[in-house]
Amino acid sequence: MSALPFDTLLIANRGEIALRIIRTAKRLGLRTVVVAHEADHGSPATAAADVVVPIHGKTGVAAYLDGAQIIEAARKTGAGAIHPGYGFLSENAGFARAVAEAGIRFVGPTPEAIDLMGDKVRARAFVAKNGFPVAPSAIEDDDPATFAARARALGAPLLVKPSAGGGGKGMRIVRDMALLDQEIAQARSEGERYFGDGRLYVERFVEQPRHIEVQVMGDAHGTVIHLGERECSVQRRFQKIVEETPSPALSADERRRICEAAAGIARAAGYRNAGTVEFIYGRGEFYFLEMNTRLQVEHPVTEEVTGVDLVEAQLRVAAGERLAFAQEDIRASGHSIELRVYAESAARGFTPTTGSVLALRLPSGEGVRVDVGIAEGQRVTTNFDPMLAKLIVHAPDRDEAIRRARRALAGFALLGCETNIGFLDRLIADSAFAAGVVHTGWLDANPALAADPEIAPDLRARLAAIAALATRAIRDGADAVPTLHAAMGGWRN
Amino acid sequence: MRHAFEIGGIETEVWLARDGDAYRLHGDAGEARVALNQRGAEAVLDLDGLTEKALVVLDGETIHVHVAGGNYTLRHLDPARRFADGDASGGADVARAPMPGTVVRIDVAAGQKVATGDPLVVIESMKLETTIRAWHDGIVADIHVAAGQSFDRDALLVTLAAEAA
Numbered sequence: 121m122s123a124l125p126f127d128t129l130l131i132a133n134r135g136e137i138a139l140r141i142i143r144t145a146k147r148l149g150l151r152t153v154v155v156a157h158e159a160d161h162g163s164p165a166t167a168a169a170d171v172v173v174p175i176h177g178k179t180g181v182a183a184y185l186d187g188a189q190i191i192e193a194a195r196k197t198g199a200g201a202i203h204p205g206y207g208f209l210s211e212n213a214g215f216a217r218a219v220a221e222a223g224i225r226f227v228g229p230t231p232e233a234i235d236l237m238g239d240k241v242r243a244r245a246f247v248a249k250n251g252f253p254v255a256p257s258a259i260e261d262d263d264p265a266t267f268a269a270r271a272r273a274l275g276a277p278l279l280v281k282p283s284a285g286g287g288g289k290g291m292r293i294v295r296d297m298a299l300l301d302q303e304i305a306q307a308r309s310e311g312e313r314y315f316g317d318g319r320l321y322v323e324r325f326v327e328q329p330r331h332i333e334v335q336v337m338g339d340a341h342g343t344v345i346h347l348g349e350r351e352c353s354v355q356r357r358f359q360k361i362v363e364e365t366p367s368p369a370l371s372a373d374e375r376r377r378i379c380e381a382a383a384g385i386a387r388a389a390g391y392r393n394a395g396t397v398e399f400i401y402g403r404g405e406f407y408f409l410e411m412n413t414r415l416q417v418e419h420p421v422t423e424e425v426t427g428v429d430l431v432e433a434q435l436r437v438a439a440g441e442r443l444a445f446a447q448e449d450i451r452a453s454g455h456s457i458e459l460r461v462y463a464e465s466a467a468r469g470f471t472p473t474t475g476s477v478l479a480l481r482l483p484s485g486e487g488v489r490v491d492v493g494i495a496e497g498q499r500v501t502t503n504f505d506p507m508l509a510k511l512i513v514h515a516p517d518r519d520e521a522i523r524r525a526r527r528a529l530a531g532f533a534l535l536g537c538e539t540n541i542g543f544l545d546r547l548i549a550d551s552a553f554a555a556g557v558v559h560t561g562w563l564d565a566n567p568a569l570a571a572d573p574e575i576a577p578d579l580r581a582r583l584a585a586i587a588a589l590a591t592r593a594i595r596d597g598a599d600a601v602p603t604l605h606a607a608m609g610g611w612r613n
Numbered sequence: 614m615r616h617a618f619e620i621g622g623i624e625t626e627v628w629l630a631r632d633g634d635a636y637r638l639h640g641d642a643g644e645a646r647v648a649l650n651q652r653g654a655e656a657v658l659d660l661d662g663l664t665e666k667a668l669v670v671l672d673g674e675t676i677h678v679h680v681a682g683g684n685y686t687l688r689h690l691d692p693a694r695r696f697a698d699g700d701a702s703g704g705a706d707v708a709r710a711p712m713p714g715t716v717v718r719i720d721v722a723a724g725q726k727v728a729t730g731d732p733l734v735v736i737e738s739m740k741l742e743t744t745i746r747a748w749h750d751g752i753v754a755d756i757h758v759a760a761g762q763s764f765d766r767d768a769l770l771v772t773l774a775a776e777a778a
Contacts, residue, residue: 310742313717471712472738474765478670478677479654502713502738502763530682535654535670542683575621577643579681582667584642585660587618587676587687588627589649590669594616598629598636 124439126200126225127151130173131165132190133205135493136509137415138165141203144431153197155190157183159503164495171197180503184208187215191222201225201438203431207505210414211238227438229393229413236389237411241283241321247408250388252381255400255407257323259283267320268304272297277325280304282311282318288358289314293325326402328559330369331355331409333398334382335422337430338391339437345447346383347422347430349375354547355560356470361540362547363418364457365425368518368556369401378406383447385411394419394434402559417460417510420491424456424514454514455521459529459544461509463500466543466570472506475499475537483531487514487524490532500537508539518556522548543570615640618676619688635659706754706775708745710768714738716758725753726776733771734758751776 129145130153131138142152142165154169157180166172173193177183184190187209194202202219204210204227213231220226228234237243241259248254258270261283271278280303282290290310292303304320312318330353338344351367352360370378382397385408396416398409419430428445436444463473476499482490492509494500500508511528515521529545546569552558563569575583588594617626620642627640635648648659649669656667658680668679676687717735721727727747734745734756754774758764 306742468712471766472714474713476672478672479668479679481668481679502715532684533668533679534684535668535677535679536672538686539684545682572621575623575685579683580620580623580625581638581642581645582658582660582665582680583620583678583685583687584618584625584627584640585638585645585647586649586656586658586667586669586678586680587620587689588616588629588638589636589647589658590651590656590671590676591616591689594627594629595636598631601631 124148124150124201124435126439128153128197128199128201129227129435130155130190130194130197130199130202131169131205132184132202132209133207134160134163134165134184134504135507136164136491137205137417137493138163139168139493140420140491141205141431142168144429145203145435148432148435150435153193153199155184155193159499159501162495162498164492167495173197181208187212187218191218191224194219194224195222199224201227201435203227203434204414206412206414206417211412213238225438227393227434229391229395233389233391233393234413237395237413239283240281240285240410241319243411244321244408246389247385250385252385253405253407255323255326257321259321260319261321267322268301271304271322272300274322274324277327278322279325280307280320280322282307282315283321284315284317284319285311288355291358326400326407328402328561329353330367330401330559331360331398332367332370332378332401332406333396333416334379335416335419335430336382336386336391336395336397337428337433337437337443338386338393338395339443340392340440341442342390343443343446344383344387344391345443345445345450346379346386347426347428347450348452349379349382350418350421352418353558353560354553354563356563358560360418361460361462361544361563362457362553363421364455364518364521365421366452366455374401374404374406381406381408392437394430417507418458420489420510420512421456421458424489424512425452425454426450427453454516455518456512456514457518457521457525457548459511459525459548460507460540461511461532461534461544462540463506463508463537464540465538466540467572470540470570472502473538474501477534478536479533480535481531481533482509483511483528485524485528487521488512488528489514490528508534508537511544519554522554542572546573617690619690621685624690706749706751706773707757708733708748708770708773710736710764710766710770711743712738713763713765713768715763716760717742719756719758719760721753721756721771723753723756727751727753727773736764736770745770747773749773749775 128151152169153171155175159180175183209215213234216226216231260267278294280292308318335347350365352363354362396412399406489512513524625641630637650657670677674689720732731747755772757769
């Protein structure tokens with residue numbers, strides 16, 4: 121390992137991931153620049169970065185999607201590399217090209233790899249052609265006129281997805297074929313709005329599927345290795361809530377097969393950078409779902425068990441270095457779980473919540489890591505994704521990891537905006553989670569878990585006491601009525 | 614005076630009496646000798662001699678508390694308004710936002726005649742598009758939002774009126 125050929129890194133992102141990238145960049149001796157929309161003033165990333173460049177846009181999201189503005193910020197601050205994080209411009213081939221044309225290193229894959237994997241239809245065809253498993257499907261582009269008929273022919277249940285999609289946006293399950301046309305129309309509308317692309321494809325939906333994905337890492341010299349799998353089957357509306365490694369679902373043989381398939385797919389694509397190959401797994405079978413050509417939200421669980429800093433590996437690969445480790449150097453130890461802390465109300469159908477962060481206390485202790493994107497005093501709005509922080513635990517085994525996670529959740533205080541922290545605790549305390557049998561439809565099938573539990577009498581007494589004692593008018597009222605004790609000198613409070 | 618707080622969705626009446634250097638808690642949540650030592654948001658609750666750390670922040674009538682491993686939001690119910698009929702919309706025929714979000718599209722204009730089920734407004738919250746539909750036949754009396762506008766939970770969206778005879 122040598123010194124990096126750039127001394128300044130610009131982070132084109134916000135929230136917890138911006139802070140997490142800054143942490144590694146600083147450790148490597150880099151000067152850090154973060155771009156920030158005004159809604160993010162006072163965020164932990166802006167506090168941690170050496171330089172903050174304001175960016176503007178009609179909306180907060182538009183500012184972070186404005187590649188020209190971000191490249192200009194990199195030029196102005198002398199940044200030799202841009203790390204896009206996840207979301208926003210991280211899988212935008214045009215941006216990757218523009219960064220390279222500006223003489224700046226893009227901390228990511230080649231634009232060709234982004235193009236290939238960003239189009240789900242091309243990606244699936246590529247994976248199938250290379251002999252890796254994909255689910256039966258119908259692609260609109262093959263013949264738009266017969267699309268609905270071909271979809272119908274696959275039989276229910278079906279999953280309708282935008283070709284250009286990701287992150288669950290616009291995806292719809294169709295169990296009743298009478299609703300197919302309606303669901304296609306809605307998915308198309310969402311695809312057009314989110315991705316500017318209304319093309320769709322439909323595939324067989326695997327009932328009670330498990331979401332297993334594999335972390336891969338490739339360099340510019342043709343080496344691709346995998347860093348094991350992650351299971352992300354705890355989902356609501358196709359959005360992940362809890363991720364862990366190793367997966368409790370896989371046998372040793374299945375683990376080897378799925379990890380080798382992932383590395384093989386990435387190798388066939390000549391992939392460089394950190395990437396994630398996602399699979400649907402059920403009844404011993406697995407199908408390729410998609411490949412994300414970026415650092416993943418849930419990358420920390422892989423870091424915890426392997427000891428590899430994936431952001432450092434990304435920066436070194438972007439600098440043209442060879443991977444510092446071979447496949448046989450990657451050894452996973454223990455079990456790691458990540459819990460996503462969202463500003464949302466589980467009891468109200470996981471709808472987003474807003475508010476101001478009036479007090480924030482983060483848990484700590486052995487095996488506890490918190491990647492946080494907000495600070496006290498910040499407002500939580502619907503401008504951005506509702507994820508506020510990630511709690512990551514690492515322990516010798518899964519049971520201990522669950523215990524540590526529950527202890528850490530109990531110490532996670534966030535006041536002023538409703539979050540899913542209490543729900544996360546109910547979730548990982550559930551016997552189905554403990555048994556490792558959760559599939560991606562499990563939460564929808566167990567809505568009772570999302571409901572706010574009744575407050576037990578002893579807790580109600582404590583809350584009532586705090587409420588009464590913290591309310592000036594109630595204390596004053598009590599103080600104005602001197603008791604025998606008060607008359608004897610107990611006036612002060 | 615007796616006060617009430619909404620705790621976990623249940624109205625809980627409480628009052629305090631002075632008890633030496635502490636207080637006596639009375640009301641729906643039971644009886645106990647209590648004291649609260651606050652330094653900024655950090656607090657220590659003493660309940661019948663058992664002490665426990667807590668985090669307490671007041672925000673108007675809302676009290677945010679972290680205690681016993683959980684985050685809670687309590688509401689101080691104003692004694693004057695507690696027993697009044699609290700229909701803030703005055704009985705109007707309105708659709709309110711089920712969640713905070715953004716207006717994607719307005720499908721109707723004020724004064725327009727609508728039938729039950731007609732789409733009125735399409736809202737979006739994160740990844741979910743929801744169509745607000747006419748809940749009865751009538752006319753659109755008022756549209757309270759514009760396309761592209763963001764709103765908080767319970768914001769007024771559309772007011773319907775019965776069709777003029």
